Amino acid sequence: MARVQIESEVTGNVWKVEVAAGDAVQEGDVLIILESMKMEIPVEAPEAGKVAELLVAPEDSVEEDQVVAVIETA
Amino acid sequence: MFRRVFIANRGVVARRIVRACSELGVESVAAYSDLDRAAPHVAEATASARLPGYRAADTYVNIERVIAAAKSAGADALHPGYGFLAENPDFASRVAAAGIAFIGPAPDAIRTFGEKTGARRHMEQAGFPVAPGSELIEDERALSAAARRIGWPVMLKPAAGGGGIGMRVARSEAELVAAFASAKALAQGAFGNAAVYLEALLPNPRHIELQMLGDGERVRCVGERECSVQRRHQKVIEEAPAPGVRSGHLADIGERAVAALEATGYTSLGTVETLLAKRRFAFLEVNTRLQVEHGVTEEVTGLDLVQLQIRLAAGERLDELLPPERAPLGGCALAEVVNDSEPVGQQLRSNCRRARKGAQAPARFAVQARIYAEDSRRMLPSTGTLSAYRPPRLTGVRVEAGYAEGQAMTPYYDPLLAKVIGTGATRELAIGRTLVGVKAFEIRGVDTNRDLLQAILRHPDFLAGKVHTGWLESRLKAAPAPAGAPLLL
Numbered sequence: 118m119a120r121v122q123i124e125s126e127v128t129g130n131v132w133k134v135e136v137a138a139g140d141a142v143q144e145g146d147v148l149i150i151l152e153s154m155k156m157e158i159p160v161e162a163p164e165a166g167k168v169a170e171l172l173v174a175p176e177d178s179v180e181e182d183q184v185v186a187v188i189e190t191a
Numbered sequence: 192m193f194r195r196v197f198i199a200n201r202g203v204v205a206r207r208i209v210r211a212c213s214e215l216g217v218e219s220v221a222a223y224s225d226l227d228r229a230a231p232h233v234a235e236a237t238a239s240a241r242l243p244g245y246r247a248a249d250t251y252v253n254i255e256r257v258i259a260a261a262k263s264a265g266a267d268a269l270h271p272g273y274g275f276l277a278e279n280p281d282f283a284s285r286v287a288a289a290g291i292a293f294i295g296p297a298p299d300a301i302r303t304f305g306e307k308t309g310a311r312r313h314m315e316q317a318g319f320p321v322a323p324g325s326e327l328i329e330d331e332r333a334l335s336a337a338a339r340r341i342g343w344p345v346m347l348k349p350a351a352g353g354g355g356i357g358m359r360v361a362r363s364e365a366e367l368v369a370a371f372a373s374a375k376a377l378a379q380g381a382f383g384n385a386a387v388y389l390e391a392l393l394p395n396p397r398h399i400e401l402q403m404l405g406d407g408e409r410v411r412c413v414g415e416r417e418c419s420v421q422r423r424h425q426k427v428i429e430e431a432p433a434p435g436v437r438s439g440h441l442a443d444i445g446e447r448a449v450a451a452l453e454a455t456g457y458t459s460l461g462t463v464e465t466l467l468a469k470r471r472f473a474f475l476e477v478n479t480r481l482q483v484e485h486g487v488t489e490e491v492t493g494l495d496l497v498q499l500q501i502r503l504a505a506g507e508r509l510d511e512l513l514p515p516e517r518a519p520l521g522g523c524a525l526a527e528v529v530n531d532s533e534p535v536g537q538q539l540r541s542n543c544r545r546a547r548k549g550a551q552a553p554a555r556f557a558v559q560a561r562i563y564a565e566d567s568r569r570m571l572p573s574t575g576t577l578s579a580y581r582p583p584r585l586t587g588v589r590v591e592a593g594y595a596e597g598q599a600m601t602p603y604y605d606p607l608l609a610k611v612i613g614t615g616a617t618r619e620l621a622i623g624r625t626l627v628g629v630k631a632f633e634i635r636g637v638d639t640n641r642d643l644l645q646a647i648l649r650h651p652d653f654l655a656g657k658v659h660t661g662w663l664e665s666r667l668k669a670a671p672a673p674a675g676a677p678l679l680l
Contacts, residue, residue, distance in 0.1 A: 128574040129602040133380075153602035154564065154572035178602075181574075 123186045125179045129153025166190035193268040197261035200272030203593030205232035211497035220264040224250035251275045268292040277480040294504040296459040304477035314474045317451035322473040324390035349378030350386040355424020395659035396466035405457035406509045412445035429484035430558040431491045434656030460500040490557035490614045556621040557614045564606040566638040573638035583631035587624045646678045
């Protein structure tokens, strides 16, 4: 069991959170959609696993490299 | 003429409108959010009005606050610019109800062209070519039947949408059914309306659009632009005239566009966007506002489209504003030059003498590059403080710059940093000047797409005028550049 921290690639705002803590996700699944400069930027699961923590909620602002979610991989 | 124009916008376009107002001898009121207090449009306008907050929803798209600010500033007209509230018919009606002239078409026209299946129907009835498509799709059964009738591949498009946002392509029945729910969700999220419809996906189309002006009775087409260099359906480079399109073909589609807008009693500036595939034009959408790329048409015609838009809103008539002869398409300059820059003016007048004698060669060329705050390799927006922002001053290069050094590029607004428009008596010269202008623009503090713009402006396909709307993305996919390496496309 490994914990993988997922970071935001941009400074922006959280538009939508697409998963809930405990959800099983596949590699490439969209976890969170960020919004910056009128563009939607999806945050995807880098590998399959289970959502351990969601650290942001809609309308939160996020900085580049900020950890937004944690996934537990098998 | 108006006494005081309120500008409900920011950045590059707000400065452009301030300039047009000054040249018309009209006062301007710059709206600004708390992030834009130090923006150049605020300093250059004759007055300013604070919209408290920083999110667009609290400031530039907040209808109540914008109208209240315009009223308390004593404005008798309002210019919406582009984006934000520019194509919101409810906003346009409420501005008018507040006793302020809306510088744009009547709310009914904004509504007609804003609903995309209604717009298609209107254009088709007026004799304008439309691609095979459907009415609004209610359920999966109607979806499959419509797709079979249109033929594969098809595109699912949001009916309340526009600007290429929220579209999905489907190449089979299975893909279509899978895309239906997500297309509706996307449409709901982006436009607050889940309605979608189908349209045929044309093979490798060019994006050609027609600049229209109307006074409620008559409509004129003053030229075309090509905007085929796109990414995620957002335009990156635009030019006029459209290279290699026969002038007779353009004149025909221009006349059809005139007829279609005259049928609505169109009263302002507008653009009829089309796709050109296999030598046939097909309707894309009508933008009922000033466009980001209006400058290339200004450079080849000598017209000042923003001044014209304001004068039309003040009730002036087209026959007072434009020369009587039919506007020749294909980049030929119009007779009267509103622009007072003398060398250009002289050139335009001689061009028009040539045009009257039946000379076919286009007289002047213009190419616009949009400088965005983005990382071109990762396709991500880039925020930060502009530690350097120095627009070049060069012959044959017009720069529309929206920012000042020390200002921040924030996540709250769009990433357009500036527009560079190169002009010249040949297309090659216009492209070369644009390239030099992009290179000479000093910007530090954020990533920009200047390397991508230079790679496009040097590319043999672009130089040959042989690009389509999928070209840039296919080149980027075919030739990914590692971090730090030059983009070669």
